[in-house]
Amino acid sequence: MTDVTVIKPQRDVVAVLGRIQxxxxxLAIIAMMLVTVxxxxxxxxxxxxxxxxxxxxxxxxxxxxxxxxxxxxxxxxNIVIDLIDAAISVRVRRMLVTLxxxxxxxxxxxxxxxxxxxxxxxxxSGERKLQLALPLWTLWIVMFAGxxxxxxxxxxxxxxxxxxxxxxxxxx
Amino acid sequence: xxxxxTGGLGILILFTLLFVRVPVWASxxxxxxxxxxxxxxxxxxxxxxxxxxxxxxxAYTLSVIPLFVLMGEVASGTRLSAELFMAAQKFLSGVRxxxxxxAIAASACFGAVCGSSVATAATISRIALPEMRTAGYDDGxxxxxxxxxxxxGILIPPSIILVIYAAxxxxxxPKLFAAALIPGLVLTALYAAVAMVMVRIKxxxxxxxxxxxxxxxxxxxxxxxxxxxLFVVSIGGIYAGIFSPTEAAAVGAFGAIAIGVLGRRIGxxxxxxxxxxxxxxxxxxxxxxxxxxxFSTFIVQTHLPEVFISIxxxxxxxxxxxxxxxxxxYIVMGCFLEGIGMVLITVPVFLPIVVSYGYDPIWFSIIVVxxxxxxxxxxxxxxxxxxxxxQAPDVRLVDIYRxxxxxxxxxxxxxxxxxxxxxIAVWLPKxxxx
Numbered sequence: 001m002t003d004v005t006v007i008k009p010q011r012d013v014v015a016v017l018g019r020i021q022x023x024x025x026x027l028a029i030i031a032m033m034l035v036t037v038x039x040x041x042x043x044x045x046x047x048x049x050x051x052x053x054x055x056x057x058x059x060x061x062x063x064x065x066x067x068x069x070x071x072x073x074x075x076x077x078n079i080v081i082d083l084i085d086a087a088i089s090v091r092v093r094r095m096l097v098t099l100x101x102x103x104x105x106x107x108x109x110x111x112x113x114x115x116x117x118x119x120x121x122x123x124x125s126g127e128r129k130l131q132l133a134l135p136l137w138t139l140w141i142v143m144f145a146g147x148x149x150x151x152x153x154x155x156x157x158x159x160x161x162x163x164x165x166x167x168x169x170x171x172x
Numbered sequence: 173x174x175x176x177x178t179g180g181l182g183i184l185i186l187f188t189l190l191f192v193r194v195p196v197w198a199s200x201x202x203x204x205x206x207x208x209x210x211x212x213x214x215x216x217x218x219x220x221x222x223x224x225x226x227x228x229x230x231a232y233t234l235s236v237i238p239l240f241v242l243m244g245e246v247a248s249g250t251r252l253s254a255e256l257f258m259a260a261q262k263f264l265s266g267v268r269x270x271x272x273x274x275a276i277a278a279s280a281c282f283g284a285v286c287g288s289s290v291a292t293a294a295t296i297s298r299i300a301l302p303e304m305r306t307a308g309y310d311d312g313x314x315x316x317x318x319x320x321x322x323x324x325g326i327l328i329p330p331s332i333i334l335v336i337y338a339a340x341x342x343x344x345x346p347k348l349f350a351a352a353l354i355p356g357l358v359l360t361a362l363y364a365a366v367a368m369v370m371v372r373i374k375x376x377x378x379x380x381x382x383x384x385x386x387x388x389x390x391x392x393x394x395x396x397x398x399x400x401x402l403f404v405v406s407i408g409g410i411y412a413g414i415f416s417p418t419e420a421a422a423v424g425a426f427g428a429i430a431i432g433v434l435g436r437r438i439g440x441x442x443x444x445x446x447x448x449x450x451x452x453x454x455x456x457x458x459x460x461x462x463x464x465x466x467f468s469t470f471i472v473q474t475h476l477p478e479v480f481i482s483i484x485x486x487x488x489x490x491x492x493x494x495x496x497x498x499x500x501x502y503i504v505m506g507c508f509l510e511g512i513g514m515v516l517i518t519v520p521v522f523l524p525i526v527v528s529y530g531y532d533p534i535w536f537s538i539i540v541v542x543x544x545x546x547x548x549x550x551x552x553x554x555x556x557x558x559x560x561x562x563q564a565p566d567v568r569l570v571d572i573y574r575x576x577x578x579x580x581x582x583x584x585x586x587x588x589x590x591x592x593x594x595x596i597a598v599w600l601p602k603x604x605x606x
Contacts, residue, residue, distance in 0.1 A: 036422035068455025114222035
């Protein structure tokens with residue numbers, strides 16, 4: 001599976017944005033892995049675990065999840081059930097893909113809009129991560145930034161000619 | 173409209189959306205959001221929708237997903253599959269049908285570091301299929317054993333589908349991993365038994381075996397031992413209570429990268445490709461979990477499972493019949509639904525019913541994974557069958573279907589065994605986590 005390139009080698013804004021978010025997500029996984037390994041090592045060898053490793057993992061997971069979405073939406077790599085593909089024309093299939101794009105876009109907007117209230121509550125309450133003392137609202141900002149990039153990439157997939165035909169339709 | 177009717181209608185709309193190619197996450201999220209709005213009011217729907225993505229994305233227990241996927245992706249990019257197959261092939265030399273059993277054994281071992289069935293089937297068949305065809309094995313037997321062996325990837329821990337089940341059913345990941353180990357080994361043995369019986373009935377399916385010396389057999393282990401040690405350390409660490417699942421996954425991913433890079437099994441470009449694929453695979457799983465959490469909240473609000481339970485109890489249906497119906501429903505859905513989507517859609521509805529009949533949710537998780545495995549290999553639409561045909565386009569699909577049919581006996585036999593001896597699944601978690 002490693003020979004698959006998710007984002008087409010293009011230089012337009014959405015491709016660059018998608019690639020940046022892809023690698024931010026990748027860096028978050030690597031950081032999560034390294035800190036956890038160091039934590040385990042320090043705990044068992046020196047009886048001195050890394051303070052805040054748990055909080056760090058949770059924070060990096062937020063960075064990972066919301067940045068991984070942009071390349072997925074740009075490449076239309078979300079899992080679809082393509083059972084009817086053999087029975088429909090290319091035109092109908094393209095219409096269904098556009099319908100899916102619009103539903104996905106509407107849902108991304110709803111998710112972002114609905115998150116404003118809890119994000120404001122996190123800001124007002126000043127709640128922080130227990131060990132790292134990281135304010136929770138910073139992670140909500142990461143979420144909004146990731147969702148914003150995802151919405152831009154989803155729009156690009158719908159309206160930019162070079163991305164319209166992209167349909168990876170990932171299967172596990 | 174009553175909330176139960178809304179729930180039923182929601183499920184119908186969900187299947188319609190899935191059928192017209194709306195992505196699984198979007199189908200689940202849309203039905204979940206609109207359904208919550210109709211049942212509990214729009215303010216409540218927006219409140220749930222506003223917090224679900226953040227809560228899902230900051231759940232420590234789910235950090236295991238990208239880390240195990242990374243471990244599997246790195247392992248796929250190395251020569252591990254070839255080394256495992258060669259070792260199994262040498263070990264089983266002298267046994268008629270040895271290559272077929274070697275393919276199943278290599279798939280089981282590879283699944284133990286990979287966690288994905290399709291990746292296991294694709295990776296092992298790339299190596300094993302040409303060898304088996306050159307050796308004169310029947311195409312049906314070759315592809316059947318590879319497809320069946322590949323399906324072990326989602327049962328033998330680490331299993332991504334079990335992590336997803338744990339999230340949706342609020343179960344412990346270490347307990348589920350412990351529950352899956354013995355059924356995974358039993359299913360491997362059953363698949364191997366099917367291959368041996370096939371060769372016994374039709375000796376022309378496999379050439380006469382050639383044995384190699386014990387020294388050669390032991391030498392063959394020098395290739396994949398590091399990865400086997402990696403499995404023992406990471407998954408064994410969970411069983412022994414040394415690591416949490418996230419720690420085990422991080423150690424496993426780090427170890428896979430270290431073994432790959434230091435042993436020059438993986439280059440920089442392939443490693444970057446593995447990270448890229450990890451981002452995409454894990455990311456799309458998270459998006460689906462977000463959608464499934466919304467859908468699951470909607471189902472809980474409709475009280476639909478309680479209605480199903482009361483219907484089943486008013487008809488005085490015995491537990492075995494209810495479980496039989498659920499398994500049949502899974503097998504039918506497996507014809508057209510993708511495995512993880514199927515788990516996320518069905519578990520919120522089926523699990524309360526199963527639990528109300530006194531079955532253990534951990535035991536049920538193993539049943540669910542086995543029926544999802546069946547969905548991957550049963551004709552006409554078994555993902556693994558297509559993956560294998562993609563590796564060998566000159567093998568006719570009908571031969572692949574013919575080859576897989578005898579292997580379908582094994583998962584059914586395991587399901588029957590699990591009903592008769594539930595301890596196959598529940599003994600180890602009970603023993604380890606007393």
